[in-house]
Amino acid sequence: MARSDTRESILAAALAAFARRGVEATSLDDVATAVGVRKQTLLYWFRSKDALVAGVVEAAMGELGDALDQAVASPRSGRPVRVAVVDEVLRLGARRPDLLVLLREVSRIGPPATGHLAVAIRPRLDGAAAALAGSGAGASERERARRRLLEAGARVIATAVEAELLVEMGVAPDRAWLRRRRADLLSALAP
Amino acid sequence: MARSDTRESILAAALAAFARRGVEATSLDDVATAVGVRKQTLLYWFRSKDALVAGVVEAAMGELGDALDQAVASPRSGRPVRVAVVDEVLRLGARRPDLLVLLREVSRIGPPATGHLAVAIRPRLDGAAAALAGSGAGASERERARRRLLEAGARVIATAVEAELLVEMGVAPDRAWLRRRRADLLSALAP
DNA sequence: ATCTCTCTCTACCAACTGGTAGACAACCGC
């Protein structure tokens, strides 16, 4: 296997396993077997399980942040930014559900994973809060924008959890459900 | 300790631990220590960890169902049943958050815990669906009522997750948030 | 007083966990 292919494969397999079965329930051996490699190879690339979690969180946040950045930057006429963001989130929920599920999982297990998440998310959050508050906004306004963003983020993750739950209950989310969730997320980001 | 006090203490400690740290991350020793008893005593009352999970799920569903039954039966004038149900759920979320968190946790870890949950919830769900559809309703109407109830239940759990997330993010849910969630849950149960 | 049943205990166990030590092969610039 080429040089860093192994690392990428490990990250992908770990993301899937962490999202599907949870971090604690996933052993290093599980991930290694899924990749087709020995556990010790995995420990070569990530010096501990916690380092692996940190790596997965960082990679997932990178992918998620990039997708949102691109959605914000895409200049579709007459479409407010928050519509672009919400639609991109819904697309991600369909295309890469693991990314959103991982966020729930990380916040569930608490430290030190949440610390890694906080580190990975902080710069994005600061940037978004500054953009939302507008240039020249005071510290308290930026703080309010931050809070609004965190609430919206929690709403997104809760929506992903809800979709997961429905699937598990054998009641697959239908189009009407999706439409309602979209309107709800839009209102959570409304000015 | 009196006869069945031990069993009750084990169930209470296990519920708290399962909700706070997760089922996989909670060892039998953890629960036993919290109760002040040896692991083998715990295994006397519940023949395996899975049996303990089943016991906790059953007890939690009993408490939750009883609270909702009582809310439905309480004849407060001019207050529609769904308002009573939603308010009782919110009260439970504040008073016994573990009950709702456990539901999320169980559905997260999947079988066999979800099987226990399905067994514990089925009679309540059937009864509620029949009541919602009204007497003399056909099978398809009852099925629709069932789906509406499951969707509402998923919404409740998602709301509990959202509250958990906000707390973890250091953004405690405030009164305005609670008001919005209440309205949202009411509309999920709207006719 | 003794027998039986309920409950909790001590003493284990095999399987698995995350992690370490170090051998070995393939490839690199020299």
Next chain:
DNA sequence: GCGGTTGTCTACCAGTTGGTAGAGAGAGAT
């Protein structure tokens, strides 16, 4: 060719897990 680096491996290890076997204390019934 050669020494060093990179990547993967086998062989272990100590700690923890869920679970078993069985002893023994206490209470009630006879």
